Amino acid sequence: MDITLLIKAALMGIVEGLTEFLPISSTGHLILAGSLLDFTGETAKVFDIAIQTGAMFAVIWQFRDRLQRTVSGLGSRDPVARRFAVNVLIAFIPAVVLGLAFGKAVKAHLFHPVPVALAFIVGGFVILWVEARHKRLYGELDLQGGRRARVETVDDMGPLDALKVGLLQCLALIPGTSRSGSTIIGAMVLGFSRKCATEFSFFLGIPTLMGAGAYALWKQREALHSGDLPMFAVGLVFAFFSALLCIRWLIRFVSTHNFVGFAWYRIVFGGIVLLTAWQGWVTWVD
Numbered sequence: 001m002d003i004t005l006l007i008k009a010a011l012m013g014i015v016e017g018l019t020e021f022l023p024i025s026s027t028g029h030l031i032l033a034g035s036l037l038d039f040t041g042e043t044a045k046v047f048d049i050a051i052q053t054g055a056m057f058a059v060i061w062q063f064r065d066r067l068q069r070t071v072s073g074l075g076s077r078d079p080v081a082r083r084f085a086v087n088v089l090i091a092f093i094p095a096v097v098l099g100l101a102f103g104k105a106v107k108a109h110l111f112h113p114v115p116v117a118l119a120f121i122v123g124g125f126v127i128l129w130v131e132a133r134h135k136r137l138y139g140e141l142d143l144q145g146g147r148r149a150r151v152e153t154v155d156d157m158g159p160l161d162a163l164k165v166g167l168l169q170c171l172a173l174i175p176g177t178s179r180s181g182s183t184i185i186g187a188m189v190l191g192f193s194r195k196c197a198t199e200f201s202f203f204l205g206i207p208t209l210m211g212a213g214a215y216a217l218w219k220q221r222e223a224l225h226s227g228d229l230p231m232f233a234v235g236l237v238f239a240f241f242s243a244l245l246c247i248r249w250l251i252r253f254v255s256t257h258n259f260v261g262f263a264w265y266r267i268v269f270g271g272i273v274l275l276t277a278w279q280g281w282v283t284w285v286d
Contacts, residue, residue, distance in 0.1 A: 006234050008039045013051055013235040017242025020055040020209075021202065021250055023127060023181030023262050024269075028116040031175060032273065035113055036282075042223060045111070049216040050232055052209040054239030059202050062247050080155055084203075087157050091166035091200075092207045098170045099212070106173050114277055119176025120270030127263035130185045134194070135258070150191030154200050164190055165200065169208065176270075179205065185259065198254050202247065 015033045019026040030048045034040050039047075060067060073081025110116075138149055151157055168186030172179035180201050187197035217224070276282040 005231055008037050009047070009231045009234040010238045011037065012039060012047070013054065013238025014242045016048070016051050016235070017055050017058070017239040017244075018246050020052065020205070020239075020243055021059075021180050021246055023123070023178050023184055023259055024266055025116070025120065025123070025172075025176045025178035025181065026052070026055075027172075028120060028176035028178070031111060031116050032113055042220065043228060045107070046216045046220045046224065047228075047232060047235060050213045051235040051239045053213040054236035055243035056206050056210045056213075057236075058240050058243035058247055059206055062244060063202065083157075084154060087154075087159065087162035087200075088203055088207065090159055090162040091169065091204050092211075094163070094166040094170050095208050096211070099173060102173060106175075111175050113273060115174075116176035117270040117273035117277070119174055120266045120273070123177055123181055124263040124266030124270065127181065127185055127259050127266070130188055131258050131260050131263070134188050138193075149193035149196070151187075151196055152193050153196050154203070156196070157200070161190065161192075165204065169204065179208070181262075194254050194258070198250065 012030060012033060015029050016026050019029045027048070034044055034048065070081045070084055072078075074085060151161060165183055165187050168182050169179060171177050171182040171186070183201040183204060184194075184197045187200060188194060192200070273282075
């Protein structure tokens, strides 16, 4: 058993868990972290996708009561449970269709440090614009002045709202864009409250990322072997616990803060990557 490899897997799991639900791009951070740790290659790419499942298990655990009520409600034909489940399904479909259609091309051309850094910077400026707009419309923190958001809770969503958020999630096919950023910030543009946008992003991530992990493992099944199992297990476990901490922190954070800090983080971090690559201070591995 390669201890160094397991340590790298643990570090990658922590990076995944801490960044998956923040609008800063977990995929982008994994690509950059993998480059620094010399954790690259086809197996590493599958690993990066597969450990997202660990983060999704953290969502399931955190929201287990809501999910259990939904499953029970589907059996009893509860209209609220059915609407919630249908909305998640509708929002999930665009990622399946566009992911299958363009995923391979995106990975071939954009899964490299410099394009990721550029996406970081562009995404940061988008967040600044959206937050400024949201403040003008709804006040500093949604209900503290201004008018109420059009969609206050997940249960207020309609099918068209779900479809629009699902299409916005597809922007995350571009590494560095951020799935959470696309769905949360995009939903805020659509008139969601910050809290509602964040919660729906959690729920939508369950089928999206678990499906992506399962698909990646199935496609690369012949390239993987039993010796990879400890590495994947370590990554999943560390992703689960770090994601759980991040989810609980983010739930508290969005009730009293906006996302401007994350925007500046993206801009500064992306700029550092571009500067180090241009000056040759860091050799980023494609």
